[in-house]
Amino acid sequence: MSSTIPSSGAPVPNWDAGLLPCIVQDGRSGAVLMLAWMTQEAWAKTLQTGQAWFWSRSRQALWRKGETSGHTQRVVDIRVDCDGDAILLQVVPQGPACHTGRLSCFYRAQDGEERTTHGPVLSRLEAVIEDRKRTLPPGSYTASLLRGGFGAIAEKIVEEAGEVVQAGRLESDERVAEESADLLYHLLVLLAARGVPLTRVLDVLSARGA
Numbered sequence: 001m002s003s004t005i006p007s008s009g010a011p012v013p014n015w016d017a018g019l020l021p022c023i024v025q026d027g028r029s030g031a032v033l034m035l036a037w038m039t040q041e042a043w044a045k046t047l048q049t050g051q052a053w054f055w056s057r058s059r060q061a062l063w064r065k066g067e068t069s070g071h072t073q074r075v076v077d078i079r080v081d082c083d084g085d086a087i088l089l090q091v092v093p094q095g096p097a098c099h100t101g102r103l104s105c106f107y108r109a110q111d112g113e114e115r116t117t118h119g120p121v122l123s124r125l126e127a128v129i130e131d132r133k134r135t136l137p138p139g140s141y142t143a144s145l146l147r148g149g150f151g152a153i154a155e156k157i158v159e160e161a162g163e164v165v166q167a168g169r170l171e172s173d174e175r176v177a178e179e180s181a182d183l184l185y186h187l188l189v190l191l192a193a194r195g196v197p198l199t200r201v202l203d204v205l206s207a208r209g210a
Contacts, residue, residue, distance in 0.1 A: 014084035015040045019055060024097065027076040027090035028199060029123040033097035034105040036065075038087055050075050052089055071095030122198060125185065129192045145189050153193055156186045 013020055022038045025031065036054040038046075042062055045053040052065040052073035066072030073091035080087055098105040109115045132142040145153050160183040167175040191198060 012084070013038075013040075013043065013080050013087055017085065019057075020085060020087055022054065022087040022089055024052065024073065024089045024091055027092055029127075031104055032106055033073075033091070033093060033103070043087070046075060046078070046089070052091055065097075066094065069095065069099070071097070073097070122184070122188070126188055126192070126198045129188055133192050142189060145186075146193055150190075150193060153186065153190045157183070157190060160186050 018039065020038050022036045024033045024036060026033055036052075037057060038053075039055045039062070042053040042055050045051075045062065045064075049064075052075055054063055054065065055061075056063050064072070072094045073089070074094070075089055075091050077090040078087065079090075096103050098107070100107075107114055129142055132140050133146050136143040136147065145156065160179065164176070164179045164183050167179045188198065191201065
C-alpha cells in the first residue's frame, strides 16, 4: 500500500456534477468506514494535506474529518472509479468514523440488527496481538509468548509447522485447517515481537505476483 497520496499527474475525478460520493475505507483492515461527499476544493485540500476533507451538504461548507471530534483520517491512498464519478479514500483512522462512536457508519443490517464492522481476520488478529504486546495482561497466552522472547516464539513456530506437515500428510482437511490456523497465529506473534506489520508481508507477496 502506498504511503503517499497521488501526485498531480494521477487520474482526476470528473467534476462536471460538482459533488461526488466518496467511500472511506480503513487502509489496514479493509473495513468500509463511511460515505461522504467531495467537491473539487475538498479534493484539493485532501491532496495538499494528506487528511480527509469533505463537503457538508447540511452546512454547505467544507469540513476536515475530526476537526471537532479529534477522530482524524490520514489518507494513505486515493482511487477514482472507472467513470471518474466516485472516489475511494483509504485511510488510517484516529478513532471511530461514525458520530455515534462506532468504528463504521455501516453498523445497521437490513434485518434491523446491529452488526460490528470488522476487517479481514488476520488484520483483526494482528490488532489483538498488538494490544497484548502493549498491555501484557496476566493469564494471556499471547502475552506469555511475548514475555518469553524470540526464542520461545520461534520454537512454537517450528512445532506448529511440523504439525501442519503431519496433518497434511496423514490427517483430515479439518485438522489441516486447524493446524494451519495455529501456525498463522504464531507467525503473527513473531511479526509483532519484531515490529514488522502484516501489511509489509502482504506488500512483498503482492510484489511477487502469482
